[in-house]
Amino acid sequence: MASPGFKITHNVSPEHLSACLCGCWDRHQTLPDVEQLFTGSDSTEIQSIEILAEPSFQWDSLFSAWLLKLQRHCDRQNIQLMLSSLPDDALSLHQLATAVPPAAVTKKSPYLISAIFQKVIKGLYDWLENFVLFLGDIALGIVRVLRFRSDARLGDFFQFLHQAGPAALPIVTLLSFLVGMILAYLGTVQLRQFGAEVYVADLVGVGMVREMGALMTAIIMAGRTGAAYAAQLGTMQVNEEVDALTTLGIKTVDYLVLPRMLALIVAMPLLTLYSDILGMLGGGAVALSMDITFTQYVHQLAGAFSLSDVLTGLFKSLVFAILISFAGCQAGLACGRSSAAVGKATTTAVVTAIVYLVVADAGLNILYFQLGI
Amino acid sequence: MMEQPDPEAIAETGAAIAVDQLTMKYGSNLIQENLTFQVQKGDVFVIMGGSGCGKSTLLKHMIGLYQPAAGTISYEGKDYFSATDAQQLEMRKRWGVTYQSGALFSAMTLAENVGLPLSQYTRMKSSEIDDLVRYKLALVGLSGYESYYPSEISGGMAKRAGLARAMALDPDVLFFDEPSAGLDPLSAKRLDDLILQLSHSLGVTIVIVTHELESIFAIGSNGVFLDAQTKTQLDTGAPSYMLNHSSQPLVRDFLSRGQGHQPISGEVGQ
Incomplete structure (x- = not known):
């Protein structure tokens, strides 16, 4: 199996990059880093990159994962990514994967001292509140029993x-x-x-x-x-x-x-x-x-x-x-x-x-x- | 009596799954008998039938959780239940299963859930696993939820995350138990599209238990109809063909939601 490779060409202008993929891009291989595509060119100037595939190009879902990573990278750098020459299957899967934009992660780190302290205080307060509320519920229930309305x-x-x-x-x-x-x-x-x-x-x-x-x-x-x-x-x-x-x-x-x-x-x-x-x-x-x-x-x-x-x-x-x-x-x-x-x-x-x-x-x-x- | 098909012949026809003369029982309680059908490669195969007719039980037999009372289930010509443990494991690695409510491991984040089969069965580097996990979650529209726990997401999201886990090893066959139950129409549609896309792009064979008519017609290319009363299959074939051409009135009735083919007394699955 041919190992995964690519050729970079600046065929139109310095701000446009073309990368032609060849070989076998699957989980039995080690795929090149996304950043490697941009080495050797002034990354601040690049505005668009086109991904092409040679006839020898083969792929599986690890390539799709790599492509998603590339897409996210390009989104961050404001680089336009052109994929239309890729195989149809790879393209439709990629469209599916990018159909929903990533959700903003709002999870806080739970390990801050103040967070722990707050949690303890809140926990104690909640416990006391629930204890008293439940006690009150039971007391009312007992009153209903005594009044034969239970x-x-x-x-x-x-x-x-x-x-x-x-x-x-x-x-x-x-x-x-x-x-x-x-x-x-x-x-x-x-x-x-x-x-x-x-x-x-x-x-x-x-x-x-x-x-x-x-x-x-x-x-x-x-x-x-x-x-x-x-x-x-x-x-x-x-x-x-x-x-x-x-x-x-x-x-x-x-x-x-x-x-x-x-x-x-x-x-x-x-x-x-x-x-x-x-x-x-x-x-x-x-x-x-x-x-x-x-x-x-x-x-x-x-x-x-x-x-x-x-x-x-x-x-x-x-x-x-x-x-x-x-x-x-x-x-x-x-x-x-x-x-x-x-x-x-x-x-x-x-x-x-x-x-x-x-x-x-x-x-x-x-x-x-x-x-x- | 049906003739005993030659196992060699099954291998030659290239059926991904061949169920032959299958009888299913819970203890002494007969669920279904004499089930014989084949799932071709690339099929979206729908297991249909009324409530309580044994659809999910059939699925659990097909994924090897339950032992058949009689009959065989073969994958690419090889009988699963007479195979050795090691062979069974090899076969199971080629399947992905999604369960009704996701069945995510509650003590793990979504990323860990999806990554578990990868770290268990492949020798990929952890950075590659991370990339692949991110991609699988993006495929089901859960990009950005990697570090969430199953208890922190909704039921529909848990279902999709379960699908991402089932797809982790790029399986040849994907099994779905009631994938769209409990989803809103748009999410159900999106899931149907996803299933179709997977079957087209990756050539995955899909076996699906459902009684949602819209899904059945939208995605089903082949199927089997189980009946709770006669305790056997009534018909097998493409759902859209069975709708008008099935020899069984009950099947036509089920597929047309009781529109005009049969009086109401012929209720399904009682």
Whole structure:
């Protein structure tokens, strides 16, 4: 195959250039730079250039790409480009490629410090605004429920209750049992130094009831139910189902958010109680393997915590339930209109929920401590 | 019963694609059976039929995504599904496919999308790839959008960018799934023109799934009509010829948008 080449002729006048292409101009060759056409002539003087083709000239789309580059170059330098002697096919493709002028690119570089700073401030502001707006929507929805004017449906509530409650039991069982065991091992190692292994029951009991039961359940539910809420509502947003509800005059908060929220509020404290018990069983399994008898463990456990300890844990789980469903539903309803947005909404729901959980947990612990509960 | 065509004979006739006795199934659910037709080089071949008759399924079989339940699909005389993996890859490199909604990779810019097959399968320098990408995007009227992400452009633009990606390797065969669905009349016309121009200038064979009558007549030089009720092809040939001369009333009816050939009860694709 002949390599691509060209001959330059100034056949009419110094400001007119003729370039005659020969050889094979395709992707198996290296094409000459566009600027090479103009070397050897005073480029400021050239006003027009004509491209001719020898009979040996062959081409494919790499030549077309080269031609487009030449066209753009000539446009910039105000040089008239004449192509009429090229093969018809090449010409018609070139006309197609130049039919639409290039769009002006208006994208800014996102890496400026001030841009990042602005983005953070705007992000925080948007987050706060959306948080307050959604909170207000929910508050209005609750008022409508109390005045019996709500669009919420009881049937939906039971369906969500099943999803958020019984359907979550297996995973809560497994993880709570293991967390109980972890607490017991942790306690045994420390308490053994004082010969006080029997107090491992106290540690497991108080630990599960006041803290770990509620927190572990909440984290499981954030990953399980909160993410599911975001994905469900996000998909409805993508399918324009949310728009359809709105145009039917049904309030999305009442119809979509409140049943989900209520289901989680009912389910979470019950799951937390269940998790507390399973955690104590897990701790017991470890204790029994450490020369503590079953009666000793149960007796010690019974004196370890009071009803108020249980209630503090249940109150936490109530707060967590509100936060998880809040984060899940908000992310779902704020979902964009593409399938990629659903994935993003789900991630946002889980991450936000876990941040809310840990912050709320810390806050509640400080509150309990100050109040002496 | 149709006679079994000799594979040698197919190679001699120079058909770009030969579908022979093809049966398509989803599990045990029969979609279409006994499809036999040939796509000649340089054809703009239209797969027609009512909604849900298996047009897109046929296309997905032709691009090797689905395995036929029976029958063969050959490219230039070579059966795709009995070929080795390496041979299949070689054949696939000669095809370009555009999907209904573009199917652009959302994490890449348009330039990266179009450049991916080039950097994967050719040894071109990155500057040459850049030039070629710019040209392919200019061909579909997206000059200047190289650094945009698919989420930042409209649906019609995404479709055209998908076409630019399909054309990246200068394929011999271009497959289109509903190219003009969701486009405004002018964009649809422009896309039709582009398809025609490509088939004329580059000699690309084009296989297209559509039920837009205007496109069918404007660009189709050959075609096959699938029927959802009988679950097989009703007719094959040039759409403009089938309009008046098809032996099947349903085909004439479909192509004339139900004008006078058949009462309304013969609704298509139910």
